[in-house]
Amino acid sequence: MQGNFTYHNPTKLYFGEEAISHLSNELKNYGPTVMLSYGGGSIKRNGIYDAVLAALKEAGKTVVENPGVMPNPTYEKVLEGCGLVRQHHVDLILAVGGGSTIDYAKAVSASAFCQEDPWDKYWVHQGWPSCPVVPIGAVLTMVGTGSEMNGGSVITNRKAGFKLGKVFGPDLFPKFTILNPRFTMTVPQYQMVAGFFDIMSHLMEQYFAGNADCTTDYLIEGLMRSLVHSSRIAAQNPQDYEARANIMWTATWALNTLLKCGKGGDWEVHQIGHAIGLVTDATHGMTLASVSLPYYRLVMHDGLHQFVRFAQNVWNVRPDGKTDEQVATEGLACLESWMKEIGLVTHSRELGVTEENIPAIADAVLILPVGYRTLTRDEVVSILRQSL
């Protein structure tokens, strides 16, 4: 646990099959007008919309409808939400959906009363809000991003040519989140397993970076083992409540600011994934899956000790009579087998990446000077080529 850090995560989590029963009571802590932000309408088909609306009605709220939040939420959509917040004097933004919807709610919250250009201030220059922000609540319907208990907000600006993340502080964390594992069961299998890899990627981005042998490493190994165990069950039987519940909890703790304490992170796989998402609009978790194996096989040599540990502690690779390189390589082979077993994309061409659009993707990759190795553009291109 190196360096000095502050941990403060005030988000209140209601977990379980009856979690939504707390919603109307929780809503009473906020003013009369609630903006209901959600995606393409699937929540209307599976009953979640009705349950949320009943709670809003029970709490006596005026509802401002804000549907149509897309999987990779755009800055244009954010500005539309800001207009609604100002026009209706919204007291709470209730995001019902996956990470995209919650990321979007944070972006709207911080931008609605921002006196400067929000894109420039927050996503380009990573500044902090100096304006009032609107409180956020969430009802999670898809696991993966961890947005339900953190300040992360990834927004796509097609005009600027970037998909960028901003991490806001605790004021922008959801005040409360409803986590009902059953709400995640209507997500199609492809989206479900993509979310599973998003979780694994959050864990790997934080594991393969910074100082080793800190408590965080052990926590991450525990979460990885839990994810591998439960994802195998869920991939076979998506209706297994216990498996889905464990995965939901793992996802929340994989990226709620706990694991970065005293350890740091890498986040280069996410940068490459964001660039693929910008160019192809592919599902976030699958973009990460498609480039992780070539990325980690490249940086393995720079953090060999940690890759050996990963092999032994997460995948039970026995080191007897093997070199460190062999143990580490075997660990990554186990990762690959698991990915294939649960149905993840391991080739970016399945997402629409071609030899021709690799230069455009490489141009959109933000190269971070952290982690075991700062990539060169040539290395980014090479990873993308190997991912095909």
Add this chain to the structure above:
Amino acid sequence: MQGNFTYHNPTKLYFGEEAISHLSNELKNYGPTVMLSYGGGSIKRNGIYDAVLAALKEAGKTVVENPGVMPNPTYEKVLEGCGLVRQHHVDLILAVGGGSTIDYAKAVSASAFCQEDPWDKYWVHQGWPSCPVVPIGAVLTMVGTGSEMNGGSVITNRKAGFKLGKVFGPDLFPKFTILNPRFTMTVPQYQMVAGFFDIMSHLMEQYFAGNADCTTDYLIEGLMRSLVHSSRIAAQNPQDYEARANIMWTATWALNTLLKCGKGGDWEVHQIGHAIGLVTDATHGMTLASVSLPYYRLVMHDGLHQFVRFAQNVWNVRPDGKTDEQVATEGLACLESWMKEIGLVTHSRELGVTEENIPAIADAVLILPVGYRTLTRDEVVSILRQSL
């Protein structure tokens, strides 16, 4: 992750060698009068008292001195603190010390304005405060109890003949805690390793209970592995900052309400330990250490699957060609070796327990109807005899 639960932990943690630099700024969030609660004066010798007083002065606070909080804080001392809070209109209780001091601060906070008999209401009947409570802040100087980020408050009432714990809700959690690993380095080796076992006991109490294969099990295994790793280093070299920092972080997460989510707990070892503490006034962690091996060897047969898992995942016991009983027994032998290696008491006679006072201790043990097995009084006596 079974059942429905709420997780809400708003405590803000400042961690690291410079953590106390945040104190004066943090104090500005509270009113003018601060009661400074601490123990026997060791903080005056090691400079922590001066550093805290400088921050209080910088923040312009009026300080109400409340020294002399004892290792097993008594109800009489709690009532003394309540009088000071009422007399001086205290706005914040700042507890500087280990878990006892913070437990004490919570007891004073909840009791100062309580209209009923606090002992009866909170510790006997486990009721909730209906009166105003005083905010608490903490500067931790000894790790183990986790009191710095939870609502736990263990108080000894000699007149009533009980040492009992009460778990308050988030309103009684410290609003903030300063966690500087260096502040824990002046604690004598005996107290230090006692704290290490307190952590291990918190982990085991939550691990050996409830449903298995939930994410919590994997988190606990991670924290156990981290503790074993770092405690071996710290026992050899108590000045190893990284080891002490990892242990401090492990202690906080071992008992800050995260691990009980979706899992439950046992807590019978703590009940037996509390009873030994009541009769002998021995150090809390050592009372737990002295009875854990006979306790777990008894309940091993009732939770065999989990003891097998403990052996393999925490102690790397290889199961090849062994029965489950053999694997589980080997795991507990590894636990015993580690305890001896770091210098823990494994015989209660070292704490003043004798054949003669076993009946008095057994009478003071609260038998909880949870965990793998509800003990009989005869089993409590048998565990105490074996612990000698």
